[in-house]
Amino acid sequence: MSIGISDEHVELASSLRKWAADLRGRELARAAEEDPAATFDTAWAALTEMGVPTIGLPEAVGGGGTTLDVAVALEACAHELVPGPLLGPAVAAAVLGEIPEDAVVALALGDVVWDAPSATHVLAEADGGWRLLPVDAVDLTPATGIDLSRRFGRLVVRDAAAGEPVAVTTDLVRRTAVTLAAAEAAGVARWCLATAVDYAGVREQFGQKIGSFQAIKHLCAEMLEAAESVTAAAWDVASAASDDETQWAFAADVAAAIAFDGAVEVAKSCIQVLGGIGFTFEHDAHLYLRRALTLRALVGDSDEAAERLTAAAVEGVRRRVQLDLGGRDEAVRAKVRATVERIAALPVGEQRAAFVETGYLTPHWPAPYGLGADPVTQVVIDQELARAGVTRPDIVIAGWAVPTILEHGTDEQRERFVRPSLLGDLVWCQLFSEPGAGSDLASLRTRAERVDGGWRLTGQKVWNSVAERADWGICLARTNPDAPKHKGITYFLVDMRNTPGIDVRPLREITGKALFNEVFLDDVFVPDDMVVGAVDDGWRLARTTLANERVAMATSRLSTSTERAVELAAAGVTPAQRVAVGHSIALATVCSLLGVRSTLRSLAGQGPGAESSVAKLLGVRNRQDGAELVVELHGDRAVLGDDEAVRDAVWELLNTRCLSIAGGTTQVLRNVAGERILGLPR
Incomplete structure (x- = not known):
């Protein structure tokens, strides 16, 4: 599944992928392999004619789209490896709000200029601030680097006064760069996953299609897990760009910790599945690995992002995704709120019976035991219960038996x-x-x-x-x-x-x-x-459940062990441990985001996407790794057993080992994901 969830975004992504495929970007990149000054003019002309670089500008200057619209477009273009300037000008457009007519605004982060040969202007730091510099005020030295589909270069500012001062901060520029680069990482991961799966479904060895081999099936399933994580992080950071600065910064650090390493791993795994053919220069897989490596190099170290996540989490920041119900909640909100308030006013011992009487205990079940509630009503009930501070009783195994x-x-x-x-x-x-x-x-x-x-x-x-x-x-x-x-x-x-x-x-x-x-x-x-x-x-x-499935509202809390790790980080841990805590925060957040995306698909009337299957696999890893991290943070105190908190942490570590076994082992679930989601042969 791509970044976009709404019907409009799904259609935009599909149409842009088809359009971008006609540009034959991979062929253009190969043709310009030895030319450090390649500008990929034909691709840029097509992009500007389509309006892709300016989608996110205000409507008055030819745009009118959101950052999420831009991300959907960039993902589609990266999927087809559209060459030449696009990411840099898109970041510049998002930061500046408008760009000179017919300009190609390259972005300079440090000494590295994105899209150097094509630039008419450069957005760069000079004389203590950011400036939009005309290209004749700088020296640009383009080079053919890792990514054969783009050209970068070195920057020397000769005349900073010739540039127009721009009221932006370095944090804003970097955050915007991460936001849009994550969308490209999602496109790269999607192409690599699809290419590997297609090949595994037709390539034969030992008289069988290689996709039937468990090792290949698991590798492809792991690629799916990584690709879904990259996509969820990219979707969220683009969505958060319209949120407050703290939420956007947190989402950007999650994306920086997840998306770029994830895209590189999926690209490497794609080559592994392809085998010898994937190692040849003639195959396109290495072009995507090159793009993924370049994106990771441009946006900074994932460990630095993880450390920032730890610092933010210690201060109480969590990712809080707001579901836009598009006014569909207005018809039920008042009634739901009144019912929830009536339940909340009862003594705790009487609340369960009230939940049952109202159908709010299992609203997705049919009447008279539930409400036969649609996804919107289910989400509204969850929201109002959270607002009132009332917890729905857990019916445990009855939740399987009674349906x-x-x-x-x-x-x-x-x-x-x-x-x-x-x-x-x-x-x-x-x-x-x-x-x-x-x-x-x-x-x-x-x-x-x-x-x-x-x-x-x-x-x-x-x-x-x-x-x-x-x-x-x-x-x-x-x-x-x-x-x-x-x-x-x-x-x-x-x-x-x-x-x-x-x-x-x-x-x-x-x-x-x-x-x-x-x-x-x-x-x-x-x-x-x-x-x-x-x-x-x-x-x-x-194997059956009720047709009207439960739709849950994701919590902003991290997993229990990750929350405990944050508490320990606040009390003081080593720098390396702070990084480890940050990576746990990123993974826990992505697990929650997968749930949010699944809920949004239900609200859009779509069937479940891959998120629901991937969420189980990633959720297990999150809980197991998080529990192990907490024990590690306790250090040598873990061997003594004379502290209740340490004993609890050790118990949680041991207990969570069952999660990758119960309900189907991780290995079997990866087989299932490979066959039922990816369509690999049995």
């Missing part, structure tokens, strides 16, 4: 289970995984044999949280051993308290505590009326 009962159960099952589960009167556990059927759940061996009036279940389940206190369990068991493994499975509801033959044994984990259990089923009777859906159709039920 299946609602969608596939009988009226009697719905009457018996749904409302008590929402009220918290019934506690559920999940009896799915087995010692030999974890990620490959369809290989389960627990058998269900038909008897008079129901079924007898025999087998072993594992990793069952709250089974020791659950009232009911949702259980998958094999009812037809002769059917293919995804068939012949049935979905049962098991009475955990009143059924003989159930043995729940605590399973002590690496933390030393027992949060999970293993459950042994020995000839456990389940009556026919506790079968959900059709016999032998349980696998389909286990």
Whole structure:
């Protein structure tokens, strides 16, 4: 998915990519390989005719677009590697607000001039301030550098007085440069990902398409994770340009910490997937690696950005993305606010029942248990709950069990289970995984044999949280051993308290505590009326959810461990540790941004994008790495165990190791992402 989410931005990106492809930028770059003074005039003429460099200028001077519009355009042009001046003039236009007619304004950050041979003017620091200098007031020495599609050069100012003073700051110029360069990084990452996936889908080795090899599949899935991170950061910093300065600066540092290293890694991985052909000069992949390396060199060190993020977070800054509902909330806002205020006024012990009565506990569920709420209403409810400081109760495993009962159960099952589960009167556990059927759940061996009036279940389940206190369990068991493994499975509801033959044994984990259990089923009777859906159709039920999915409003808080790392940074850590904390802040912020983008797609009436799948993978890494970082920040105190905060940190580190296993291992999820999102062969 590209930076743009709205229908207008999706259309803009698509049309510009098609247009930019006709410019044959890669061919132009190759043709000018040995010419340090190449200006790529034909590409620039096409760009100016299309109005790309001036999209972000005020409407009165030929623009009228937002910074996000500019970012969408730059991403599309970078995807096709449009050569010559574009990024520098776009940054200059954004900073200046207007540019001289027919001018090509190059940007000088330090001694390096962007788009040196093409320049008619240079925006540079001179005599203690920023000036717009005519090219005859400076000496420019162009060179052919890493990026063959652009020309840079060195700057010597001969006559600063000939330039017009400009009321901008270095911070503003650099922040704008990061904002728009991040959009180009997203375009580079997108092309590299698509190129690698396309090749992996057709190239054969050992009699198979290489995309079917798990190593290649995982590499492509990792590229997807990086590309989505780059895109989310680029989208956010462009969106934040219209926000207050503190928020924009924070978003820019997240982009600087994520986007450019990410684009370089995706470009390198693209060459790796391509193999020998990717290492040849004839293939275009190296041109994109060159562009990615150049962007990273131009905008500064990611560690410096990470350190600034730590400093900002210590001062209480967090990225707070405001969802623009476009007035669609006006019809429901007043009613929602009144209902939330009524819930908030109740004693805490009475609030849960009020949540259930109003449908606000599960607003995405159908009435009478929810509201059948559309995405806008769901977001408004979340916003008003946050404003009132009221937390929605967590229904835990019931959040998996009850939707299946609602969608596939009988009226009697719905009457018996749904409302008590929402009220918290019934506690559920999940009896799915087995010692030999974890990620490959369809290989389960627990058998269900038909008897008079129901079924007898025999087998072993594992990793069952709250089974020791659950009232009911949702259980998958094999009812037809002769059917293919995804068939012949049935979905049962098991009475955990009143059924003989159930043995729940605590399973002590690496933390030393027992949060999970293993459950042994020995000839456990389940009556026919506790079968959900059709016999032998349980696998389909286990994989379905309600059509009206939950839309959540992302929080501005970082992950728990990252917040703790910020607290420790405030108390004093080494410079290297401050950088590590900053990178954790950047990753945690990107994870939140992926959620925001997914919500915006729902609000736009679109299906889920890759963000929802990538968010799980990145979220696991964020929580695991963050927990490990906190222990590292405690230093040698971690070995003593005589401090409660240190003990908690060690417990969190150990406990989060389960996250890359539970709910499908990271490796299996990357297989799924490779096949279902990227379309790689099985």
